[in-house]
Amino acid sequence: MAGETNEDVKAMSFEQALDALEKIVDDLERGDVPLDQSIKIYERGEALKAHCDRLLKAAEDKVEKIRLSRDGKPVGTEPLDAD
DSSP states (O other): HHHHTTTGGGGHHHHHHHHHHHHHHHHHHHOOHHHHHHHHHHHHHHHHHHHHHHHHHHHHHHOEEEEEEETSSSEEEEEETTT
C-alpha cells in the first residue's frame, strides 16, 4: 500500500523531494495530524528520505577530482575520496 502511494517519489528531483520531506516534518512536529494520517505521511517521509539518499549517492559518485601534471595541466581524473 505505501509503495503504491509513493510511486511519484521516484520521479521527483532532489529539491522537490527535500521540500516534500520538510513539509512532512513540519506537519508531524505540529502534532495535530490524526494518528492514521501520521503513519501514512511518516511512510511517505521514509520513501522521500531514501530517494534523497539515492540521489545524493549518485551525485557523490559523479564528483571527481581533476589530477594535474607537474606543470599544472589537467591529465585526468580520480575519485574525490579515494580509499
